[in-house]
Amino acid sequence: MHNGYDGGWSGWERLGGMLASAPSAITREVGKIDVVACGTDSAIWHNSYDHGWSGWQSLGGTLTSSPTLCGWSPDRLDVFARGTDSALMHNGYDGGWSGWERLGGMLASAPSAITREAGKIDVVACGTDSAIWHNSYDHGWSGWQSLGGTLTSSPTLCGWSPDRLDVFARGTDSALMHNGYDGGWSGWERLGGMLASAPSAITREVGKIDLLAGGSDSAIWSGTAQASVPPVAAPAAPSASVRIHAKIIAPPSVPLDDSLARMVEVYATRGISVEVGSTETLNIPELSDVEVGQCVMGQTSAEQNQLFSHRDNAGGAEAVVYFVRSTIPPYNGCAAHPDGVPAVVIAQEATEWTMAHEVGHVLGLQHVNDNHRLMTGNGTRNIINPPPELVPDEGAIIMSSEFSRRS
Structure with missing residues (x-):
């Protein structure tokens, strides 16, 4: 059964299938959902939504627990469940399903899995010794590590950054651990409560965790943990700066000040300051919708070239950001520009991260397949756990760009 919220709850709808376990669901990108569950035949079944439900597909296998589902990109899925010999079983999708593989362990519960960044997976489960056990993937499986404890439920796993994990389960006195x-x-630390079920946890932003569990009174209890986050050291004095100019043909949906604040926030993590040299409103309605072709660096349309000729107040090594109503074809933004004329076009409905992303291209950064990062190639609307990351190598590229200035 499914109930969706989009300004209001849709009401329950029946999606069919013959389920013998709780389902597990994720969204890998906007408008798409994947769901898996163990069927009455002990196989894992998969259903997906993309403008409509695909219908159930058997992934085979003989499993003895609810599955858990994760995916590090729009094209990747990983399903885990307990096998008939209590070992962890895995089936992955990357253009096609891999088939089931045995990852060992002696599981007494359903597993829980997450991906904190592209190419990495963490899995936890309660073992037959009542301890929680952890296994991780990074170009290969690490093998099982005991986290100790004496737990009485399946664990739940979440993480707000590539360097953070939080595991929750029910303790012997029914309290949350x-x-x-x-x-x-x-x-292990005791967080209280009287749980009658396994907990469920997610992180929606850094330092905050949302928890749900069934209580001993048969009600669902929720809580938000303001987790302890070490204070962030003040950033070092900037070692490079980027100077931009804003030209507004159509006012952006996200205010310029907000987009600038997001750009300053992310670039500062690599010691790079962002300065605005000037802001100007241009009255050129014929360029409100700009043809950008395939948006390939070094290849620009006549309309882009006409737009980019408006560079008043901008130095030769300073990027100009043009805010228009739309691009043709429709993109959030396009950083294609002629050699020696650093410029980007931003569409009216772009996100708060688009300006930082597109200027990043001007400075030499390429797309990556990781929705935790600013330069994700999957669209800035799909950024996970903002603010997105600018990695050290990308900071070094910006500092060496002809369009940045070293301090």
């Missing part, structure tokens, strides 16, 4: 990883495991 927590163990966190931030460079090392913290050990």
Whole structure:
């Protein structure tokens, strides 16, 4: 059964299938949902939504627990469940399903899995010794590590950054128990409550965790944990700067000040300051909708060239950001520009991260397949756990760009 919220709850709808377990669902990109569950035949079944439900597809296998589902990109899925010999079983999708593989362990519960960044997976489960066990993938599986404890439910796993993990499960006195990883495991702490079910946890922003569990009164209880986050050290004095100019043909939906604040926030993590040299409103309605072709660097249309001729107040090494109503074809933004004329076009409905992303292209950055990062090639609307990351190598590229200035 499914109930969706989009300004209001849709009401329950029946999606069919013959389920023998709780389902697990994720969204890998806007408008798409994947769901898996164990069927009455002990196989794992998959259903997906993309403008409509695909219908159930059997992934085979003989499994003995609810599955857990994760995916590090729009084209990747990983399903885990307990096998008949209590080992962890895995089936992955990357253009096609891989088939089931055995990953060992002695599981007494359903597993929980997440991807914190592209190419990496973390899995936890309660073992037959009642401890929580952890396994991770990074170009290969690490093998099982005991996190200790004496737990009485399936665990749930979440993480607000590539360096953070939080595990929750029910303890022997029915209280919620927590163990966190931030460079090392913290050990188990008791968070109270009287749980009658396994908990469920998600992180929607850095430092905050939302929890749900069934209570001993048969009600669903929720809580938000303001997790302990080490204070962030003040950033070092900027070692490079980027100077931009804003030309507004159509006012953006996200105010310029907000987009600028997001850009300043992300670039500062690599010691790069952002300056606005000038802001100007241009009265050229014929360029409100700009043809950008395939948006390939070095290849620009006549309309782009006409737009980019409006560079008043901008130096030769300073990028100009043009805010228009739309691009043709429709993109959030386009950083294609002629050699020696640094410029980007931003559409009216772009996100708060688009300006930082497109100027990043001007400065030499390429797309990556990781929705935790500013330069994700999957669209800035799909950024996970903002603010997105600018990695050290990207900072170095910006500092060496002809369009940045070293301090």
